[in-house]
Amino acid sequence: MDQFSISQLSQFSGIKPHTIRIWEKRYNALNPHRSEGNTRYYDGAQLRRLLNIVALLPTGNKISKLCALSDEELFRMRMEYEKEAGVENDYQYFINQLIAAGMSYDEANFEKVFSHCLLKFGLEKMYMEIICPLLDRVGLMWSVDDIPPSQEHFISNLLRQKMFTAIDSMPATTEGGEPWLLFLPEDEFHELGLLFSNFLLRSRGRNVIYLGANVPLASVEKCLNDLHINNLLFFMVRCNLPEYIEEYLEELQQVAGQRKIFVAGRGTDSEEISTRDNLVKIAKVEDLQRELKHIKVA
Numbered sequence: 001m002d003q004f005s006i007s008q009l010s011q012f013s014g015i016k017p018h019t020i021r022i023w024e025k026r027y028n029a030l031n032p033h034r035s036e037g038n039t040r041y042y043d044g045a046q047l048r049r050l051l052n053i054v055a056l057l058p059t060g061n062k063i064s065k066l067c068a069l070s071d072e073e074l075f076r077m078r079m080e081y082e083k084e085a086g087v088e089n090d091y092q093y094f095i096n097q098l099i100a101a102g103m104s105y106d107e108a109n110f111e112k113v114f115s116h117c118l119l120k121f122g123l124e125k126m127y128m129e130i131i132c133p134l135l136d137r138v139g140l141m142w143s144v145d146d147i148p149p150s151q152e153h154f155i156s157n158l159l160r161q162k163m164f165t166a167i168d169s170m171p172a173t174t175e176g177g178e179p180w181l182l183f184l185p186e187d188e189f190h191e192l193g194l195l196f197s198n199f200l201l202r203s204r205g206r207n208v209i210y211l212g213a214n215v216p217l218a219s220v221e222k223c224l225n226d227l228h229i230n231n232l233l234f235f236m237v238r239c240n241l242p243e244y245i246e247e248y249l250e251e252l253q254q255v256a257g258q259r260k261i262f263v264a265g266r267g268t269d270s271e272e273i274s275t276r277d278n279l280v281k282i283a284k285v286e287d288l289q290r291e292l293k294h295i296k297v298a
Contacts, residue, residue, distance in 0.1 A: 005039045006032075012047060012099050012137055013054050014092065020050070023043055027067035029053060045071065051100040052078050055093050089229055091129045102155035104196050110158055123166050124203070127196050128285050131159065135192065156192065164193040169201050177207035179229045183215040185248060190237040193264060197233055197288065217248075221255045232256055233282075235265040249279065262291065 009016045023029035030050060032040040042050075052074040053066045058095065061083055069077070094117050101110035117126050138152050182194055182202050191213045201208050209223060223229070232252075252261065256278070264282035282288050 003043065004047055005041060009042055009047060009050055012103070013050050013096070015050070015054060023053075023063065023067060027064050029063075029067035032121075033056070035212070039285065047103055048100045049074060051096045055096045056081060058090065058093070091133070094130050095134050095137065098130070098155075099137060102138070103151045105151070105154055107158065110155075114158075114162060118162075118166075123196075123199060131192075131196075132285075135159075139261070159192055160195065163192065163199065167195070167199050167202065170199070177205050178231070179207045179209060179227065180231045180233060181209045181220070181223060181227075181229045182233050183211035183220060184213040184235055186214055186216055188235065188237055189213045190235070190265075193235050193237075194233075196285075197264075200285070200288060201292070206292075217255060218253060220252070224255065224259070229259065231260045233262040233264070233288075236263060239263045253278070262288070264288075 004012075006017045006020055009015075010018060011022075012254055014183075020030070024032070030042060030046045032042050032046070034039060051061070052071075055078055056066055056074065058064070059077075066074070094113060097113045098110060101107075101113060117130055121129065130200075134155075138155060182198055182201075184191060184194055194210075198208050198210050209227065209229065211219065211223065220232075236248075249261075249263075258278060260278050260280065262280045262282050281293060282291070
């Protein structure tokens with residue numbers, strides 16, 4: 001559905017709703033529509049307009065001038081700004097451009113911006129500085145909605161394709177590489193964090209056994225019985241009840257034995273989770289990077 005509330009515009013652009021309303025009132029920045037029930041909403045064209053205005057704020061132009069420009073003029077100015085050296089390390093600019101492309105189903109422009117960032121920053125830095133904030137903005141990183149908007153699916157699948165391509169281009173891990181088992185529990189499908197972990201581990205010389213999403217615990221147990229694996233990494237994104245999380249971790253530890261278990265995702269934020277000797281919580285990418293320094297490769 002091509003309809004967005006002001007709170008969604010704020011989420012996607014990083015601009016507070018109060019500020020957006022001021023821009024509307026003073027400078028006619030946007031012209032919201034009205035539903036049959038007289039509820040204000042914005043369409044995709046207005047979202048893209050707002051993102052272009054935000055992207056051009058670092059140019060030094062006054063907000064009144066930017067809001068007075070037509071959509072075509074804003075787009076042309078943004079393209080000119082993109083060519084300038086000052087935008088090269090502007091992460092927020094690239095985040096806005098990826099969101100704008102995703103929200104308008106513009107795969108060609110999404111590909112162009114993504115490829116530029118990938119070449120400029122590399123996947124590891126790009127994931128931390130651009131992809132993670134992007135996922136937070138569109139609600140994909142920790143989404144618990146039953147059915148996210150179609151644009152979120154579109155962005156998510158484009159990013160998944162990029163991750164798979166990056167992983168596929170890496171050389172095969174040597175047999176001596178320390179083995180890691182990566183998976184998502186049953187009913188967990190938000191795979192982007194797990195995919196990046198796959199990339200990060202492989203880039204550090206680890207041998208990754210990647211099971212993917214929605215993996216039954218019996219399958220994890222079968223894999224552990226068949227292979228020599230010392231470390232497990234999984235994500236819990238859905239915010240389940242604390243007692244469910246406790247029960248799952250208890251069952252997983254029984255299956256894993258003394259193996260080290262790394263768990264990531266806000267689904268594990270509950271204070272009810274007890275401390276376990278072989279359980280390590282990963283709150284951010286830097287945590288996993290730090291842990292890898294302390295674990296020998298072979």
